[in-house]
Amino acid sequence: MVKVAPYGTWDSPITAAVAATAFRERRWVGRHAGFLWWVETRAEEGGRLALMRRASGGAQEEVLAAPWNVRNRVHEYGGRPWVGVDAGIAFTNWADQRVYLLEVDTGVEPVPISPVPDKEQGVRYSDLSAGPDGVVWCVRETSTGTGRPTSSVTSWRCRRPVRRRPTRPRCGCSPRATVS
Numbered sequence: 275m276v277k278v279a280p281y282g283t284w285d286s287p288i289t290a291a292v293a294a295t296a297f298r299e300r301r302w303v304g305r306h307a308g309f310l311w312w313v314e315t316r317a318e319e320g321g322r323l324a325l326m327r328r329a330s331g332g333a334q335e336e337v338l339a340a341p342w343n344v345r346n347r348v349h350e351y352g353g354r355p356w357v358g359v360d361a362g363i364a365f366t367n368w369a370d371q372r373v374y375l376l377e378v379d380t381g382v383e384p385v386p387i388s389p390v391p392d393k394e395q396g397v398r399y400s401d402l403s404a405g406p407d408g409v410v411w412c413v414r415e416t417s418t419g420t421g422r423p424t425s426s427v428t429s430w431r432c433r434r435p436v437r438r439r440p441t442r443p444r445c446g447c448s449p450r451a452t453v454s
Contacts, residue, residue: 294318297315297317299315300312300314301313301315302354304357306358310327311326311337311363313325313355314336323344323355324336324339325337325338325376338376342367345366346366346400348398348415352400353400354400354402354403355402356402359410362375364376364402364410366400371395371399372390372391373388373402374387396416396417398414400412400415405429409431410429411429412428413425413427414426
């Protein structure tokens with residue numbers, strides 16, 4: 275039976291939580307190593323962006339689970355947070371704004387390839403792009419808290435990490451160039 279209630283006082287079976295999970299936006303779609311890759315919004319997880327992939331004819335899968343958040347703050351709006359390179363996937367992480375390298379399907383945690391900034395989240399990276407020979411180019415924004423942030427372009431050469439022991443990867447990434 276239909277219940278009649280004054281405007282705005284009715285009970286709805288659609289809660290805010292249900293509405294937040296109803297739509298997952300796909301952003302920064304691209305191909306790498308035979309897969310279609312993208313980041314997907316997760317409003318129900320505080321706005322986290324999950325790294326996803328799908329093989330041709332296969333099911334989609336989440337590649338980086340929480341707490342990883344493939345997102346950045348460059349220009350406060352963010353920009354492309356991942357790129358495929360020979361060694362795997364380079365991506366930015368929301369928590370510390372650093373660039374990481376993920377060796378896909380190895381079970382090894384991502385390895386940071388950008389340096390620890392002097393100020394927490396003071397250096398941010400965005401618009402990652404793959405260059406020749408495993409080089410990752412990106413925009414680097416430095417924010418010291420005084421005045422306007424400064425932007426520059428930087429890169430790292432990323433080679434497949436070399437393992438001494440199966441659980442302890444060593445990153446073969448090193449700063450390559452900086453252009454201001």
